[in-house]
Amino acid sequence: MLDIKFIRENPKKVQQGAADKSIEINVEHILELDNKVRELESITQKLREERNKTAKERNIEKGKELKIKLEKQENALRAVAEELKTSLLEIPNPASDDVKIGIDESENEVIKKYKEPTKFDFKPLDHLELGEKLDIIDVKSAAKVSGTRFAYLKNEGALLEFALIQYAMEFLTKESFIPIIPPVLINREITEGLGYWSGGGNGEYYYLNDPDEKKEMYLVGTAEHSIVPMHKDEVLNKKELPKRYAAFSSAFRREAGSYGKDTKGILRVHQFDKVEMVSFTTEENDDKEHDYLLSLQEKLFQSLEIPYQVVKMCTGDLGFPAARKYDLEAWMPGEGKFREVTSVSTTTDFQSRRLNIRYEDKMPGSTIVQAGLGTKTFGGTIVKKYVHILNGTAFAIGRTIIAILENYQQKDGSVLIPKVLQKYTGFSKISPKSS
């Protein structure tokens, strides 16, 4: 959500920001609504003032009259205010100035590359073929039990997941992240704050509806969904910023509308595990924090020695709340393509405004010279600002395993384990099971 004051002062920028993301909004209409709300607000306020006075005088007759008038005004105000709020929620966060304007992913820019794509003197297999030969991925049984887009990870595959989690958590804890395991079920109110419903419905997330309970619960699409609202309605101390979390959780996605896309193996599944980074910081440190989170993602993949490229999203591929976003795409020899394995975005103060997460900032004190009295210094004013929230993937376990399997496969069908992970796996190679 954008600040109405910002919209009043920068109507063109807001209109253009939405257009750059190919989202249609009508800023002019929103400003009209805003004026109307303020007009009605002042009328209502005057009536309330009178009502309060009348009640104090115990003027019952006049009070009855005012009550009716006031009710009318309040209803009118509520209707327009509601309309304004709905309109405000439809405005996307404008992209940062440094983001390229573009229609869709075809205009994204590759800004960095690490290593050349892995070369083989044999025809590399894809992760599913490998996974089945090694007996570490089983989608057939999962189809029987859960349906398509589910998988069992077993044997060394399961252990590899634990190794990745342990490695990432240790790495991030050393970087002063707070390790955390969040709930994966969230309530309705929080999904609204997160914007699950913007764009006219929920095509992305699962919900659980117990017929015996009136309450609906929603499965998180990423740990971010339960980490960010942790601080809803709080005022953080500037000294504790940046506050960084390293969260491990499962993530659930309906993938409605992606039928026929990436149907093979575990690249795109309904349930996967992830180590996620979430950072709360100040306005002035936002850009620096974004670079920092990206650098951590790069370090992790460099330590696995997996070739990748960093892609900077153009406006059309940014998504609603992000002002800037980078994807790290790992080389996947099975497909012969770079595929997204992590992503990192800043939502600036867009999410925090909606969820009301702020921090206290002290403006510098001022010194004034008083005639004949010398100088006097006044303490700074405390100002509350919305925090800037960034989030990025450390490891999306499934996709990272794909990258490892495909890049580390050997001619004999075995797969080597990246050196940094060996102390966590306890083995350095996965060999095909003879059946």
Add this chain to the structure above:
RNA sequence: GGAGAGGUCGCAUAGUGGUCUAGUGCGUUCGCUUGGAAAGCGAAUGUUGUCGCAAGACAACCGGGAGUUCGAAUCUCCCCCUCUCCGCCA
């Protein structure tokens, strides 16, 4: 799942229809006092919004929502959360 208690200004508490413009204590800040400090004394001390150049004025907010009333922290209804006991349970 059953029974009970409770959610009030940073914290602790008072407040059961108009004197609440929410009292008091603690904490915090400033001032007085002091060689300096403590204590003491005095004052200030929430959030959001509207109007205003400003000083300020006013409105809304006592877990959330709806209602009764001229008037609600206070009465009614629904919901949420916390605590205690019992049951069940990894």
